[in-house]
Amino acid sequence: MAESTGNWQGKHIIKLRDYKVPTTIEEPDALKLREEVEPWLTALCQSEHLSLFTGAGISSAVHSLATGSTGAGMSTIELSVFQDEIKIKSKEAAEKAGRGEQPNIEDQIRTVNELVKGLEIYLCDVEEEDELYDLVEEVETLKKELKSGIVGFANNVLAAEGNIVSSTNEAAAEYLMNFMLSFASRIATRERLNLFTINYDRILEFGAELAGLHLIDRFVGSISPIFRSSRLNIDIHYNPPGIRGEPRYLEGVVNFTKLHGSLDWVENDGIVQRFALPYGAKEISTYNIQEGSLMIYPNSSKDRETAEYPYVELFRDFASAVIRPNSTVVSYGYSFGDDHINRVLNDMLTIPSTHLVIIAFDDVGDRIKRFYAKAKRPVQISLLIGSHFGDLKTLVDHYLPKPAIDRTTYKMADLLKARGVTVKSNEDKSSEQEKQENHG
Numbered sequence: 001m002a003e004s005t006g007n008w009q010g011k012h013i014i015k016l017r018d019y020k021v022p023t024t025i026e027e028p029d030a031l032k033l034r035e036e037v038e039p040w041l042t043a044l045c046q047s048e049h050l051s052l053f054t055g056a057g058i059s060s061a062v063h064s065l066a067t068g069s070t071g072a073g074m075s076t077i078e079l080s081v082f083q084d085e086i087k088i089k090s091k092e093a094a095e096k097a098g099r100g101e102q103p104n105i106e107d108q109i110r111t112v113n114e115l116v117k118g119l120e121i122y123l124c125d126v127e128e129e130d131e132l133y134d135l136v137e138e139v140e141t142l143k144k145e146l147k148s149g150i151v152g153f154a155n156n157v158l159a160a161e162g163n164i165v166s167s168t169n170e171a172a173a174e175y176l177m178n179f180m181l182s183f184a185s186r187i188a189t190r191e192r193l194n195l196f197t198i199n200y201d202r203i204l205e206f207g208a209e210l211a212g213l214h215l216i217d218r219f220v221g222s223i224s225p226i227f228r229s230s231r232l233n234i235d236i237h238y239n240p241p242g243i244r245g246e247p248r249y250l251e252g253v254v255n256f257t258k259l260h261g262s263l264d265w266v267e268n269d270g271i272v273q274r275f276a277l278p279y280g281a282k283e284i285s286t287y288n289i290q291e292g293s294l295m296i297y298p299n300s301s302k303d304r305e306t307a308e309y310p311y312v313e314l315f316r317d318f319a320s321a322v323i324r325p326n327s328t329v330v331s332y333g334y335s336f337g338d339d340h341i342n343r344v345l346n347d348m349l350t351i352p353s354t355h356l357v358i359i360a361f362d363d364v365g366d367r368i369k370r371f372y373a374k375a376k377r378p379v380q381i382s383l384l385i386g387s388h389f390g391d392l393k394t395l396v397d398h399y400l401p402k403p404a405i406d407r408t409t410y411k412m413a414d415l416l417k418a419r420g421v422t423v424k425s426n427e428d429k430s431s432e433q434e435k436q437e438n439h440g
Helices: 030-044 056-067 083-096 105-122 133-165 171-184 203-211 311-322 339-349 364-375 392-399 407-418 426-439
Strands: 013-015 049-054 193-197 214-216 253-258 265-268 271-274 327-332 355-360 381-385
Touching: 030 327, 030 355, 030 381, 030 392, 049 311, 056 133, 056 171, 056 203, 056 392, 083 105, 105 133, 133 203, 171 193, 171 203, 171 392, 193 311, 203 214, 203 253, 253 311, 311 327, 311 339, 327 339, 339 355, 339 364, 355 364, 364 381
Parallel strands: 049 193, 049 327, 193 253, 214 253, 327 355, 355 381
Antiparallel strands: 013 381, 265 271
8 A cells, every 4th residue: 555646547545544645555455455444434324414425426337237338428419500619618618627628418508508598688689681690590400409419318318227227137236226225224213314416317216216215305296296395304104003102213214316307307387397207218208298398407507506496405405414513425426526516515524523435436537636635624534436446346245334234233243242252244254264265
């Protein structure tokens, strides 16, 4: 091990409680590292307030397990008008966000939205006989291409969902389910896990269904759920037979928020609804009967995004959930390329009892390193970066807490500790047996 210098891209970076600085590991050994990583993550996951924040990395990891490829990308839309101007501004947006010179579809959509709004104001009183009327037609063409491009992007994401659900490799679904259970299996008397994502797909909903988790979000209704601003502390209780008094909390309940919208969200006349869209459907237009605007991308500006409906409600939930004492946030597959999210995490770290765990497959563009340096809170940040730590299978098998963390487990551990007995997992026993056989 050595102190990390230079950029972090392509390296294995680790920083836990006992590490003063981020450290580079040349060849990570899961069996050795597990002894310090797993107990640390298990302890953090028992914090009073726990939030799991996921980015595109979780979708790529599950799709890779299922098919061997990373799935739908963020490639831009083909346009026939204003291509050069949009490309220049999209590139500037990507560079400002620290993503390099290659813009993605979100950068392009924001630029197109701003251009359309500006031109509509400029051409508001232009008539057919005016010289500028050709611009009016070009704006209409741009709007049509934007709409069809968004539908095409949504269909690509649906195709990735379909690849996962139709895959004959059951490992993808199994590891997704165990990944979610590692965080959601909290004692029912503790506060519920807060699950946040910036993804448009329904990979987390798919995993929750497999794991039998109950997701509570802002939508109310069964046939056509409507997004409601009223934030009630809804939970799920049950009454044990033969027991009087207060009802018990049901286990496996998670508060769920999709910060950037979803494939099955649509806006009509200021009302955001969730329509019935089968997982991995072939064509989104078949199910979007009302043909409303798909809520699958941020508004024209990252900063405006947090001040407009429904994003203001979603980001209020995010900030109120994580910026609290004794709060732990675990991020997986998030590249730290969204300033509005980074600001919330930075504000959280100003509270001394909070902690941020960053798990990522890579640090493209050194965005994680810049965030770490800017936060200036090294004691409150744990790092597990690199293809070893970011691999979903390795992470679940060796480093994440096991789903059976409950009162019975703790009581058994305390009892055995009092008797002077050291408990070893089946994985540790099997690894020791393999070593003995190899030496033999």
